[in-house]
Amino acid sequence: xxxxxxxxxxxxxxxxxxxxxxxxxxxxxxxxxxxxxxxxxxxxxxxxxxxxxxxxxxxxxxxxxxxxxxxxxxxxxxxxxxxxxxxxxxxxxxxxxxxxxxxxxxxxxxxxxxxxxxxxxxxxxxxxxxxxxxxxxxxxxxxxxxxxxxxxxxxxxxxxxxxxxxxxxxxxxxxxxxxxxxxxxxxxxxxxxxxxxxxxxxxxxxxxxxxxxxxxxxxxxxxxxxxxxxxxxxxxxxxxxxxxxxxxxxxxxxxxxxxxxxxxxxxxxxxxxxxxxxxxxxxxxxxxxxxxxxxxxxxxxxxxxxxxxxxxxxxxxxxxxxxxxxxxxxxxxxxxxxxxxxxxxxxxxxxxxxxxxxxxxxxxxxxxxxxxxxxxxxxxxxxxxxxxxxxxxxxxxxxxxxxxxxxxxxxxxxxxxxxxxxxxxxxxxxxxxxxxxxxxxxxxxxxxxxxxxxxxxxxxxxxxxxxxxxxxxxxxxx
Amino acid sequence: xxxxxxxxxxxxxxxxxxxxxxxxxxxxxxxxxxxxxxxxxxxxxxxxxxxxxxxxxxxxxxxxxxxxxxxxxxxxxxxxxxxxxxxxxxxxxxxxxxx
Numbered sequence: 001x002x003x004x005x006x007x008x009x010x011x012x013x014x015x016x017x018x019x020x021x022x023x024x025x026x027x028x029x030x031x032x033x034x035x036x037x038x039x040x041x042x043x044x045x046x047x048x049x050x051x052x053x054x055x056x057x058x059x060x061x062x063x064x065x066x067x068x069x070x071x072x073x074x075x076x077x078x079x080x081x082x083x084x085x086x087x088x089x090x091x092x093x094x095x096x097x098x099x100x101x102x103x104x105x106x107x108x109x110x111x112x113x114x115x116x117x118x119x120x121x122x123x124x125x126x127x128x129x130x131x132x133x134x135x136x137x138x139x140x141x142x143x144x145x146x147x148x149x150x151x152x153x154x155x156x157x158x159x160x161x162x163x164x165x166x167x168x169x170x171x172x173x174x175x176x177x178x179x180x181x182x183x184x185x186x187x188x189x190x191x192x193x194x195x196x197x198x199x200x201x202x203x204x205x206x207x208x209x210x211x212x213x214x215x216x217x218x219x220x221x222x223x224x225x226x227x228x229x230x231x232x233x234x235x236x237x238x239x240x241x242x243x244x245x246x247x248x249x250x251x252x253x254x255x256x257x258x259x260x261x262x263x264x265x266x267x268x269x270x271x272x273x274x275x276x277x278x279x280x281x282x283x284x285x286x287x288x289x290x291x292x293x294x295x296x297x298x299x300x301x302x303x304x305x306x307x308x309x310x311x312x313x314x315x316x317x318x319x320x321x322x323x324x325x326x327x328x329x330x331x332x333x334x335x336x337x338x339x340x341x342x343x344x345x346x347x348x349x350x351x352x353x354x355x356x357x358x359x360x361x362x363x364x365x366x367x368x369x370x371x372x373x374x375x376x377x378x379x380x381x382x383x384x385x386x387x388x389x390x391x392x393x394x395x396x397x398x399x400x401x402x403x404x405x406x407x408x409x410x411x412x413x414x415x416x417x418x419x420x421x422x423x424x425x426x427x428x429x430x431x432x433x434x435x436x437x438x439x440x441x442x443x444x445x446x447x448x449x450x451x452x453x454x455x456x457x458x459x460x461x462x463x464x465x466x467x468x469x470x471x472x473x474x475x476x477x478x
Numbered sequence: 479x480x481x482x483x484x485x486x487x488x489x490x491x492x493x494x495x496x497x498x499x500x501x502x503x504x505x506x507x508x509x510x511x512x513x514x515x516x517x518x519x520x521x522x523x524x525x526x527x528x529x530x531x532x533x534x535x536x537x538x539x540x541x542x543x544x545x546x547x548x549x550x551x552x553x554x555x556x557x558x559x560x561x562x563x564x565x566x567x568x569x570x571x572x573x574x575x576x577x
Contacts, residue, residue, distance in 0.1 A: 026526075033520050034497060040513055041504045043569040050512075050562045053520060057555055064526040070533030075545040079532055083525075083552025090553075091560035099511060102561065106518045106554050113524045113551035117531060120543040124536045131484050230514055237521045238494075242487045244527055250487055251494040256521035258498030259513060266507075353507065360510030367568040374571055378507050 018068045025063030026248040032056025033252055037259075043373055060248060096368045097325045100226060100357040101157035107229045108150035110256075114236040115143030119203070121243060126193050132243060133193045137186030139239035140199075141206045145182075146232040148210030153225055156214070157357055163219040175212045182206045213279065219322075220399065222357045224267040224278045231260025263359050270353035270379075272405075272416040298434065301452040303461060306393075306428050307468030313390035315346040317382065319419055320362045321355050323396015323431070327458035333395065334369040336462050339469040348375055350382045350392075350419050352400040383420050392424035394445075396431070396458050402443045411441060427451040430461045512565045519558025525551035 032052050039049030065076070094102050118140040127133040155161035182205035185198045217225055238253025240246075268275060310316055318337075324330060340347045349371070355362045363376050386392060394401055401421040404411040421427055422445050429446055431453060445451055454461050505513050528551050532544030 029523065033523075034501065036516065036520065037498070037501045037505070037513075040509060040516060041501075042506055043508065043566070043571075046509060046512065046569070047563065047566045050516060050559060050566055053516060054559050057519070057523065057559070060523060060526050061529070061555075064529045067530060067533075070530065071535045073533060075532045075535075075541055076529050076548060079528070079545045079548025080552050082549040083554075084556045086549070087553035087555070087557030088560060091557040091564060094561075096565075099515075099561075099565075102557075103511075103514050103518070106515070106558060109550040109553050110518060110521055110524070113522070113528055113547040113554075116543040116547040116550070117524060117527045120531045120540040120547070124531075124540045135484075226514070230517065234517065234521045237524045238491060240524060240527060242484065242491070245487075246527060247487070247490050248523060249527060250490050252520050252523040254491050254494035255498040255501075256517040258495050259502045259517040262499060262502050263510060263514065351507070358511060359514065360507065360512070363508045364511045364565055364568070367565070367570070370568070370570060372571050373508055373569045376508060 018066055022063040022067050025059040026246070029056035029060035029063075030248050030251045032059070033255060037255060095328075096365055097328060098158070099364060100222065100361060101154045103358060104150050104153040104157055104226055104229065107226070107233045108147050108154065110233040111143045111146035111150060111229075111236055114233070114240050115140050115147055115203070117240055118143060118236075118243065119199070122199055123196075126196070127243070128193065130190055134186070134190040135239055135242045137189050137202060139236050139243060140203060141182055141186055142232055142239070143236040144203045144206035145210035145213065146229055146236060148207045149214045149225075150210075150229045150233070152211055152214035153222065153229060156217075156219065157222060165216045165218040167216050171212075171216060175209065178205055178209045178212060182209060217279070219357065220354075221271075221278050223354050223359055223361075224264050224271065224275075226358050227260050227263035227267055228275070228279075229260070231257050231264060234258075234260055267354055267359060270417060272413075296447045298446050299452045301428070301454055303454065303464035304468050305452070306454055307465050307472065309426055309428075310340060310345065310391050310393075310465070311343060311469060311472065313345055315348070315385075315389040316340055316391045316393060317348050317350050317386060317389045317421075317424065319350045319352070319355075319392060319394045319397050319401060319421055320366065321352075321395060321397025321400065322357060322361075323398075324458050325356055325361065325365055325396070327396065329395065329457075329459040329462050330365045330369040332459050332462040332466060333366070334371055335466040336469070337371055337375075339466050343469070348377055348382060348385070350379060350386075350421075351376055352379050352397070352417075352419050355397055355400055379417065379419055386420040386423040389424045390426065392421040392427045394421055394427065394429040395462065398431075398443055399441070401429075401445050402441065403448075404441065404444045408444075413441065421445060422448055422450070425450065428454050430454045430456070430458050432457060508569070509566075512562045515558050515562045515565070518554055519562065522551045522554035522558060525555055 033056050036049045036053035039045040118136055156163050182202055185202035188198050234253045234256025238250050241249030337347050351362050399413050401419050403422050405413045405416045405418045427450055528544055528547035532548050535541050
């Protein structure tokens with residue numbers, strides 16, 4: 001008996017070591033991921049966080065490759081190479097202004113991976129246990145809808161698809177019916193996992209629902225939607241961990257899901273709307289323009305005038321918006337920042353949480369222009385400073401500085417926290433024209449007595465102002 | 479395969495979710511964009527499951543789906559970490575250009 005035991009032990013030992021090694025790398029990866037996010041809390045430790053995440057990921061991948069149930073590696077290698085060929089150029093060559101669409105695209109990839117793994121799992125071992133089948137159905141349903149939804153979001157952000165909300169009568173009911181049918185398939189599969197035909201039907205319905213979900217959402221609501229899709233992609237990865245009994249997946253997916261969830265709540269609070277309102281409220285529709293359409297006039301100014309006023313100011317607060325991103329004006333904004341700072345003007349940037357097309361968008365653009373990050377200040381912290389500041393410069397931002405949000409109950413943005421730009425002594429707003437933009441709401445700020453419009457492309461205008469400042473440079477007294 | 483125990487999965491999920499909420503709450507809003515790309519990269523750990531499927535060669539369908547899944551997930555691994563690093567490199571504090 002001892003001999004038989006030894007032979008079995010010997011042949012089994014190799015396999016055991018592999019399994020132990022894989023599991024060890026997975027545990028290490030989980031720890032690395034948590035540490036990674038912890039270190040992301042501040043810019044000084046953040047890069048370290050990224051590196052430890054990479055270490056964890058590399059360890060887990062090695063652990064996966066060394067598993068003993070892998071027969072051959074050709075297809076794995078094909079996948080890895082293709083993945084690198086797609087991922088690396090996107091990361092290296094894509095301009096920072098395209099980060100929102102790249103992010104949406106990555107949600108699509110993550111959701112696709114989860115859906116395909118779930119599908120492959122179903123068709124190779126039909127789960128017998130009800131809980132497993134139920135979780136698997138939820139996983140692929142969520143994965144499929146996140147996949148198509150994220151592709152739609154990418155298209156809208158890249159402006160390949162129309163950015164206006166597209167609505168039709170009975171839309172919400174129709175969408176719910178589609179979702180309901182998909183859920184019904186899931187229930188059917190749970191009751192009898194061998195009804196294989198229901199599985200592709202479930203996928204198809206979920207995919208259609210994903211498209212329908214995003215179609216009525218306008219460009220300005222994208223930050224919330226991207227955060228939500230982030231959460232769903234993470235959640236489907238986590239559910240995959242339930243099905244495959246892989247705790248690392250459960251943890252990593254939960255971390256991603258939690259992150260997306262927090263970000264979407266922050267976005268919703270910053271727009272003062274609930275999730276359901278963003279997803280199903282078809283923002284574009286609600287624009288009963290706030291009553292009186294008196295022909296009010298705006299004061300328009302030149303870059304020279306703006307430069308003169310800014311030169312004499314002690315403090316300037318710049319408010320960047322999506323318009324700055326579109327015009328790629330961030331580098332010119334840096335020039336302006338330098339010119340003003342050289343004259344001893346205190347320049348700060350007020351960042352509204354939903355400025356831009358994704359959370360933190362403005363910060364990344366301004367950081368790219370090498371503006372020191374301690375000048376970038378969140379709305380809550382900086383709002384009190386507007387009443388003491390001499391000049392507020394609004395660059396391509398609209399709703400986030402519209403005072404109508406404070407008092408106009410008819411306005412679709414009523415109640416939304418805004419930047420108190422109108423409290424500054426003088427406000428300059430850079431805009432291409434008086435066209436109202438997506439939301440179609442008139443911005444009261446432009447008609448205020450202390451506001452002067454600077455019409456033109458953001459990049460050109462900012463550049464002109466900076467040039468004026470440079471040319472009128474008196475020698476700086478020692 | 480050991481019988482998956484949904485209770486222990488739920489324990490892990492709940493703990494991880496709460497831990498995630500706590501840790502992420504403390505991330506500065508300055509860094510919300512790199513946060514998204516980093517969490518995307520992290521959840522691309524699903525590449526590990528895809529590798530297993532693409533490697534086990536159980537059925538043609540599974541191998542094909544597995545390969546596409548490896549591609550999709552690894553795109554996020556490579557792209558996610560790279561772009562996060564690229565963004566984080568940009569955040570600088572005091573500029574030497576003070577003259």
